[in-house]
Amino acid sequence: MSFVEYGDTIQDGDTAIVFLGHESMFPVKVQHGTVTQTKYGVIRHSTDLIGKKYGSKVTCSKGGWVFILHPTPELWTMNLPHRTQILYSTDISIITMMLELKPGSIVCESGTGSGSLSHALIRTVAPTGHLYTVEFHQQRAEKAREEFREHRVEHLVTVTNQDVCKNGFGVSDIADAVFLDIPSPWEAIGHAKSALKAEGGRICSFSPCIEQVQRTCLAMEEYGFTEINTLEILLRVYNVLWDT
Template identity: 50%
Template structure:
């Protein structure tokens, strides 16, 4: 992983906005209610290596290692409750970026929590930050960034596959992150980013990150400056990116 920091020309401030983070009736990624309600995203903890994400709805059943769990047994319970399934016990946990990474539907290879944590630090992501990401993939890092920049920041996430973009958009809505995210079908290496002169940080997870460097530079705010971070599994990719 490599990082480049662009120094600002002068300081300015971001406009704040309201989002689900300040709404007590928001979906459960932001909700602080004591009890699980119908429609909440719930992480069902089975074992250390087995977790499942469900949207609690009456009449539905989760089948897993410890048998069947009817959603009715989850709704109305306090977060963190131990709940009986047909062949054992599970725990109903409040969702977080870390738990979502463990249980999300994998449409691609994903970045796990240790990598996501380092990337957030390198991007200096914080409430109010504007971040561009490419590519979206399964949305593991996307959720971590969105939760880090909420309630007044924004994530613009780009992917070349429309199906992945539509799916992550749906998940953002279900999790109360729609106000702080924009998912775009766009090849950043050829077409650039959705915004220009706006970002505090740009993250690249693409096969040829050096092709996206000029577009990333255009996306970063000329006033605030920003950080450019690239994740590459091959040292030759890192070398070419640093020479770009």
């Protein structure tokens, strides 16, 4: 298993998703000798998980059953341990598209936060691209590194523990795109420009407050960015009924 490559069989050390229903799932680190409690009873990793195919229906000790799913960035976003506010799939999808990311892209991101966006970026740029992600909170940076190792994507990402507004991304002239999700993005626009390739690239900044957006747009203009626009992405779900 890796977050960028499908593995058929559940193995020791994998991160798997225990699916009880669409509103009820959680991630589990598969380990020989470990058990996981669910409302349907216990799952024994050695006998119930390791060696079984992803997607298997596993019967728990009280007779109820769950599905064991292969992890994806989308499932991780729905189930990850929150250390910060995170980005969700609706925003992530438009960010990925508007930054024109594809396999081989080089992306800079700050802050890493809980790694929700990072996992999606890594999957998009794999197998030949790279994510440089900057987080100034030491424990969050270390936890993100640990998760990238556990999810077997560490070769696709560099986590740097520093203040992006003071010290930038640690790279220059290599990025195709830069993404910012920090409280004062306007202070990082100059560093974003230095990180981007000399021929240019794309930048996106995510902010909850319009005052932050205004200051960031102004800074982008001052640093020579063009075609600046501001979007709010709203997802509307319909419950469609039909006769059979």
